[in-house]
Amino acid sequence: MPLNIMTLSRVDMPVSQAEGLKILERDQYCCRYCGLDGRASFENALVMSVDFVVPRARKGKKDPANLVACCRPCNTIKGTRVYKSLEDAKKYVLDRREEMRRTWEANRVPAATRAASAHAVSSAN
Numbered sequence: 001m002p003l004n005i006m007t008l009s010r011v012d013m014p015v016s017q018a019e020g021l022k023i024l025e026r027d028q029y030c031c032r033y034c035g036l037d038g039r040a041s042f043e044n045a046l047v048m049s050v051d052f053v054v055p056r057a058r059k060g061k062k063d064p065a066n067l068v069a070c071c072r073p074c075n076t077i078k079g080t081r082v083y084k085s086l087e088d089a090k091k092y093v094l095d096r097r098e099e100m101r102r103t104w105e106a107n108r109v110p111a112a113t114r115a116a117s118a119h120a121v122s123s124a125n
């Protein structure tokens with residue numbers, strides 16, 4: 001899917017570039033769920049998006065009051081459920097992230113393994 005180079009958002013986003021930028025600026029380019037700073041790095045900027053607090057699928061309006069800056073991982077975790085409030089949604093997303101972190105930490109491949117193989121590749125050159 002093509003990316004808009006100015007907003008780094010998907011071109012087919014349901015909000016216009018101008019609308020999306022206004023929301024990102026209002027929220028200082030930080031995810032309203034996890035706090036990820038979209039200005040901290042290019043990688044962070046790539047994952048920033050605008051979220052419908054009440055999803056469009058549930059008749060959520062394209063209104064600034066229903067739109068927040070959001071990173072794509074939080075957007076995916078939040079899904080299309082309906083929450084009582086933004087705070088309620090935030091709690092759900094952060095709890096899920098914490099659960100996922102624990103699972104990841106329990107199953108992670110130690111970084112040293114990757115570093116060692118990367119080193120082996122570079123010394124072969």
Ligand SMILES: [Zn+2]
Pocket residue numbers: 031032033034035036070071072073074075
């Ligand atoms: Zn986030």
